[in-house]
Amino acid sequence: xxxxxxxxxxxxxxESGQVFGFNRRDKSxxxxxxxxxxxxxxxxxxxxxxxxxxxxxxxxxxxxLDRDLTPVYRKMSGDEALAGKWEKLRGLRLxxxxxxxxxxxxxxxxxNNVKRIQGIWKNLSTHxxxxxxxxxxxxxxxxxxxxxxxxxxxxxxxxRAPFLLYTxxxxxxxxxCLEAIREADYEEAxxxxxxxxxxxxxxxxxxxxxxxxxxxxxxxxxxILRIMRKLYFRNRSVSEDKVRRFAQKRWGADAGYIxxxxxxxxxxxxx
DNA sequence: TCCCAGGCTGCTT
DNA sequence: AAGCAGCATGGG
Numbered sequence: 487x488x489x490x491x492x493x494x495x496x497x498x499x500x501e502s503g504q505v506f507g508f509n510r511r512d513k514s515x516x517x518x519x520x521x522x523x524x525x526x527x528x529x530x531x532x533x534x535x536x537x538x539x540x541x542x543x544x545x546x547x548x549x550x551l552d553r554d555l556t557p558v559y560r561k562m563s564g565d566e567a568l569a570g571k572w573e574k575l576r577g578l579r580l581x582x583x584x585x586x587x588x589x590x591x592x593x594x595x596x597x598n599n600v601k602r603i604q605g606i607w608k609n610l611s612t613h614x615x616x617x618x619x620x621x622x623x624x625x626x627x628x629x630x631x632x633x634x635x636x637x638x639x640x641x642x643x644x645x646r647a648p649f650l651l652y653t654x655x656x657x658x659x660x661x662x663c664l665e666a667i668r669e670a671d672y673e674e675a676x677x678x679x680x681x682x683x684x685x686x687x688x689x690x691x692x693x694x695x696x697x698x699x700x701x702x703x704x705x706x707x708x709x710i711l712r713i714m715r716k717l718y719f720r721n722r723s724v725s726e727d728k729v730r731r732f733a734q735k736r737w738g739a740d741a742g743y744i745x746x747x748x749x750x751x752x753x754x755x756x757x
Numbered sequence: 758t759c760c761c762a763g764g765c766t767g768c769t770t
Numbered sequence: 771a772a773g774c775a776g777c778a779t780g781g782g
Contacts, residue, residue: 599762644778707763
């Protein structure tokens with residue numbers, strides 16, 4: 487199946503640390519969409535999708551393909567620090583992840599690296615994922631809630647094990663709490679997300695951005711802190727709070743998108 | 758061996 | 771409010 491897409495960069499999108507369940511083989515990426523297997527590949531002719539999950543409407547939604555990125559590009563091109571540098575990442579888009587998966591995965595992400603998070607994702611899926619259709623998806627909160635700390639530690643979670651366990655049990659017992667976050671504005675949603683254990687400012691912003699599409703969210707991790715200091719603060723030491731407020735004031739509702747370009751640009755050495 | 762990774766928690770000033 | 775050690779684990 488082939489999709490006509492403009493301003494979409496599959497590789498940058500799937501390799502910019504948003505999502506942890508895709509596996510790359512050469513030029514193609516295999517993973518799950520709505521619990522169904524799908525394999526993506528992109529060349530100059532377009533985006534190709536194969537598998538049970540290859541459904542155009544779901545793909546367009548997941549990759550946010552119907553968003554006009556012109557306003558984001560205009561802001562970056564009008565920004566002295568970014569003009570002439572961001573273009574190589576054109577087409578990088580924010581994925582609309584399942585909110586529970588984003589909540590769980592970014593609890594696991596703290597003081598961790600992408601490779602290891604991907605490994606933990608796989609371990610959790612093989613142990614708790616309830617096979618539905620073709621794939622073995624990220625396990626539901628209910629599936630993890632029946633586990634115990636020791637097993638989660640064996641799967642590589644380390645000290646994050648009790649955080650995920652508590653959160654899984656809470657979500658399983660309060661099925662509407664995620665909807666409440668979705669319906670709330672950024673400020674209130676953040677307060678709610680910050681109540682979960684193992685979640686601070688940075689992880690909360692990741693969850694809100696990737697799992698709840700709160701585009702004002704601007705997660706400040708070590709990479710963002712470094713690149714923001716370099717580009718906007720003359721390499722002086724700045725607090726994460728100050729960086730976040732600076733970005734949100736400067737870019738408003740596009741802060742989240744621009745953060746993704748900054749993060750991937752910093753990690754790949756483009757910025 | 759030490760350092761780092763999409764940081765957070767709890768304790769101390 | 772701000773600073774800081776400790777935390778599990780694996781890769782460079």
